[in-house]
Amino acid sequence: MIKEKIDLRSDTVTHPTEEMMEAIKNAKLGDDVFGDDPTVIELQEKAAKLLGKEASLFVSSGTMGNICGLVSQTNKGDEVILEKNSHIFLHEVASSAVIGGLQLRTFSGKNDYLLTPEMLDDLVRSPDVHYPISSLVTIENTHNMAGGKPWKITELNDIFSAAKKKNLKIHVDGARIFNAAIALGVPVSELVKGADSVMFCLSKGLACPIGSMIVGSQEFIDKALRTRKMLGGGMRQVGIIAAPGIVALDSMINRLADDHKNAQLLKKGLEEINGITTRDCETNILFTDISGLKITGKQFKADLAKHNIITSSRWDTIFRFVTHYGIEKEHIEYILETLHKLYG
Numbered sequence: 001m002i003k004e005k006i007d008l009r010s011d012t013v014t015h016p017t018e019e020m021m022e023a024i025k026n027a028k029l030g031d032d033v034f035g036d037d038p039t040v041i042e043l044q045e046k047a048a049k050l051l052g053k054e055a056s057l058f059v060s061s062g063t064m065g066n067i068c069g070l071v072s073q074t075n076k077g078d079e080v081i082l083e084k085n086s087h088i089f090l091h092e093v094a095s096s097a098v099i100g101g102l103q104l105r106t107f108s109g110k111n112d113y114l115l116t117p118e119m120l121d122d123l124v125r126s127p128d129v130h131y132p133i134s135s136l137v138t139i140e141n142t143h144n145m146a147g148g149k150p151w152k153i154t155e156l157n158d159i160f161s162a163a164k165k166k167n168l169k170i171h172v173d174g175a176r177i178f179n180a181a182i183a184l185g186v187p188v189s190e191l192v193k194g195a196d197s198v199m200f201c202l203s204k205g206l207a208c209p210i211g212s213m214i215v216g217s218q219e220f221i222d223k224a225l226r227t228r229k230m231l232g233g234g235m236r237q238v239g240i241i242a243a244p245g246i247v248a249l250d251s252m253i254n255r256l257a258d259d260h261k262n263a264q265l266l267k268k269g270l271e272e273i274n275g276i277t278t279r280d281c282e283t284n285i286l287f288t289d290i291s292g293l294k295i296t297g298k299q300f301k302a303d304l305a306k307h308n309i310i311t312s313s314r315w316d317t318i319f320r321f322v323t324h325y326g327i328e329k330e331h332i333e334y335i336l337e338t339l340h341k342l343y344g
C-alpha cells in the first residue's frame with residue numbers, strides 16, 4: 001500500500017517545487033502597491049508576453065482575477081453572458097452581483113461548454129428600454145465542470161469575432177488555460193487572441209502555492225489595478241509569492257502533458273471495471289460515474305480513503321478525479337489495482 005495520501009480532489013492541492021521554494025527564499029522584494037517590487041514586475045511582464053497581451057497584473061486568486069476582469073469591463077446593471085456551470089456563476093459567491101452590480105445571463109453550453117455565434121444571437125439583449133445592456137461574455141477554458149474541456153481554436157475564433165461584431169467584450173476564465181494549450185499543442189497566445197481579458201492560475205496545475213494573473217490591454221490593467229486595490233488585493237512585498245510564478249511559467253507548463261497522460265491511463269483502467277463509466281476527458285479532469293457499482297458515493301469515498309486515495313464527488317455517484325503535479329504513473333497504477341481488488 002502506498003503510504004502517502006494520493007489526493008485527486010483537485011489540482012489546487014499541489015505543493016510548490018524545490019525550485020519554487022529556492023526562488024521564494026531568494027526573491028528580490030519591493031513594495032508592490034508603489035509598483036516597485038522587481039519580482040512582481042518580472043512575472044507580470046513574462047505573463048503578458050506569453051499570452052501576447054500588453055500588460056498583466058498579479059492577483060491573489062482566480063476568484064479575485066475573475067471579479068477584477070468583470071468589474072473592470074462593465075458598468076453596474078450590465079448583463080454578463082456565461083455558461084450555466086461556469087465557475088464564475090456557480091462558485092464565486094455571487095461576487096459579480098455583490099461587487100460588480102452585474103446581472104448574469106446563463107446558457108447551457110453545447111457539449112456542456114461551448115457558446116456558438118448562433119447561441120450568442122439569442123442571448124444578447126436588444127436595445128429595448130426594459131432590458132439591461134449586454135456588455136460582456138465570459139468563457140471558461142478549460143471548462144472545469146465539462147471535464148476540463150479545452151475549446152478548439154476555431155470555436156474560440158468564431159465566438160471572439162461574433163462578440164466583437166456585437167460590441168461585446170470577452171473575458172476568459174482560463175484558470176487552466178495552459179492545460180488547453182498543451183492538449184491542443186498550440187501556443188497559449190493563440191487561445192486568447194480575440195479576448196479582452198484573461199485570468200489564469202499559477203496555483204492548480206502549475207503548482208504555485210498562491211496566485212493568479214490577469215492579462216489584457218494596458219487600459220484594462222490600469223482599471224483592474226484600481227479594482228484589485230478596492231478589493232484589498234494591493235499587497236506589499238509580493239515578490240515572495242510572485243517568485244514561484246516565474247518558475248512556473250518557465251518550467252511547469254510542458255509537464256502538464258504528464259497529467260493528461262495519467263488522466264487517460266486512469267480513464268482506461270476505470271472503464272475496465274464493471275459498474276464504473278467515465279466521461280470524455282482531454283486534459284486533467286476526469287468525471288466518473290460509479291452508480292453501476294450499486295454502492296453509495298459515501299461508501300465509495302470511504303473505501304478509497306482506507307487506501308489513502310482521496311477523491312470528491314460532485315453529485316452522489318459522480319466523482320471527479322484530477323491529475324496534477326505530484327501524481328505519478330505509479331499512483332494511477334496503484335489506484336487501479338486497489339479499485340480492481342475492491343470492485344473488479
Ligand SMILES: Cc1ncc(COP(=O)(O)O)c(C=O)c1O
Pocket residue numbers: 012060061062063064066087088140142144173175176201203212
Ligand atoms: C475554472 C475556474 N475558475 C476560477 C477558479 C477560482 O480560482 P481560485 O480558487 O484561485 O479562486 C477555479 C478554481 O478551482 C476554477 O476551476
